[in-house]
Amino acid sequence: MLASLPGVGPKTALRLGLNLLSRPAGDCAALAESLAVLHEQVGFCETCGCFAEHGRCHFCTDLRRETHTVCLVEQPVDVLMMERGHGFRGLYHVLHGRLSPVDGVGPEQLNMAALDRRVSAGIKELILATSATVDGEATAHYLARRYGDSGVNISRIARGVPEGSELEYLDEHTLSRALDQRVSWAVTS
Amino acid sequence: MLASLPGVGPKTALRLGLNLLSRPAGDCAALAESLAVLHEQVGFCETCGCFAEHGRCHFCTDLRRETHTVCLVEQPVDVLMMERGHGFRGLYHVLHGRLSPVDGVGPEQLNMAALDRRVSAGIKELILATSATVDGEATAHYLARRYGDSGVNISRIARGVPEGSELEYLDEHTLSRALDQRVSWAVTS
Numbered sequence: 001m002l003a004s005l006p007g008v009g010p011k012t013a014l015r016l017g018l019n020l021l022s023r024p025a026g027d028c029a030a031l032a033e034s035l036a037v038l039h040e041q042v043g044f045c046e047t048c049g050c051f052a053e054h055g056r057c058h059f060c061t062d063l064r065r066e067t068h069t070v071c072l073v074e075q076p077v078d079v080l081m082m083e084r085g086h087g088f089r090g091l092y093h094v095l096h097g098r099l100s101p102v103d104g105v106g107p108e109q110l111n112m113a114a115l116d117r118r119v120s121a122g123i124k125e126l127i128l129a130t131s132a133t134v135d136g137e138a139t140a141h142y143l144a145r146r147y148g149d150s151g152v153n154i155s156r157i158a159r160g161v162p163e164g165s166e167l168e169y170l171d172e173h174t175l176s177r178a179l180d181q182r183v184s185w186a187v188t189s
Numbered sequence: 190m191l192a193s194l195p196g197v198g199p200k201t202a203l204r205l206g207l208n209l210l211s212r213p214a215g216d217c218a219a220l221a222e223s224l225a226v227l228h229e230q231v232g233f234c235e236t237c238g239c240f241a242e243h244g245r246c247h248f249c250t251d252l253r254r255e256t257h258t259v260c261l262v263e264q265p266v267d268v269l270m271m272e273r274g275h276g277f278r279g280l281y282h283v284l285h286g287r288l289s290p291v292d293g294v295g296p297e298q299l300n301m302a303a304l305d306r307r308v309s310a311g312i313k314e315l316i317l318a319t320s321a322t323v324d325g326e327a328t329a330h331y332l333a334r335r336y337g338d339s340g341v342n343i344s345r346i347a348r349g350v351p352e353g354s355e356l357e358y359l360d361e362h363t364l365s366r367a368l369d370q371r372v373s374w375a376v377t378s
Contacts, residue, residue, distance in 0.1 A: 081359065085364050085365035154373070157350060158367045159347065161348050162321065162350070167262060167263070167270050173353070174351040176275075179277055179316065182344040182347055
């Protein structure tokens with residue numbers, strides 16, 4: 001079973017198993033217990049679809065967060081990534097996937113009904129932070145159309161050259177877009 | 190000598206050497222001749238600093254290119270990268286480095302005098318396409334200040350999520366910037 005975890009092959013699985021055997025039985029029992037209740041205790045927030053332990057997640061129940069700005073992402077892990085930046089103070093909405101007609105994923109398969117309710121209830125801005133892949137872009141376009149007449153401001157995260165990178169190592173699509181979407185600069189001395 | 194080339198270790202150097210030996214002597218002589226005249230024949234364009242065979246490069250002498258828009262890059266290789274996108278019709282200016290006080294690289298060490306002349310001669314837009322590193326950013330800021338009062342429009346290539354990437358694999362700085370610089374979206378159905 002251990003060998004079926006991502007990044008764990010037969011050799012690492014053996015090493016992990018032997019390590020668990022060499023430790024006090026209590027360690028192993030504690031891990032077993034955590035795993036046994038994992039699916040019972042961690043569910044998804046009924047509002048935003050993020051990980052939650054009790055019905056609603058800690059973002060949706062945090063009164064200090066700005067409730068009018070919603071950042072839409074594909075997966076719960078994307079929320080964790082966005083939070084590492086510490087800059088965003090709004091809420092999230094997790095779609096649990098992206099549109100992919102080839103794989104039979106349409107709007108019905110995604111966490112869309114809850115988003116409809118949130119948009120109807122009145123949010124000011126919906127930030128589309130789906131991935132920069134073909135499917136992610138198609139999903140963003142679909143959402144922009146779906147909520148185009150709802151009065152909510154729709155925005156898309158910026159695409160371009162990632163931080164710390166040199167032009168030499170980037171692909172031509174990123175460079176073309178970075179050039180097309182260049183921003184006017186006025187530096188005051 | 191072969192082993193001193195980038196990406197070529199002693200084993201590959203031996204393989205290349207043996208390959209050259211196994212081929213007709215003419216092949217080797219042709220390569221030797223090309224190498225002998227490489228530095229004589231390929232120089233830098235006197236206008237923009239890009240690779241050139243005869244005084245001026247084929248961008249600066251191409252009458253179909255828009256001469257009022259200049260894209261500033263750090264290295265000649267960056268020009269080749271930008272050209273792969275096929276979208277840009279303006280000219281380039283190669284700085285041959287970037288400001289780096291730690292390494293003793295100031296404006297005097299860069300291809301700045303030629304840029305001064307081009308800005309004075311009148312260009313409409315200067316696109317700062319230095320890298321998204323600390324030094325690249327500092328160089329862009331320096332140039333924006335240097336030409337701030339010259340009447341030229343200064344712009345910076347967009348930074349954000351690179352094409353084809355998923356949020357999960359990006360660093361927090363890129364995500365923060367992509368969120369901060371999000372663009373308003375209105376999709377017409």
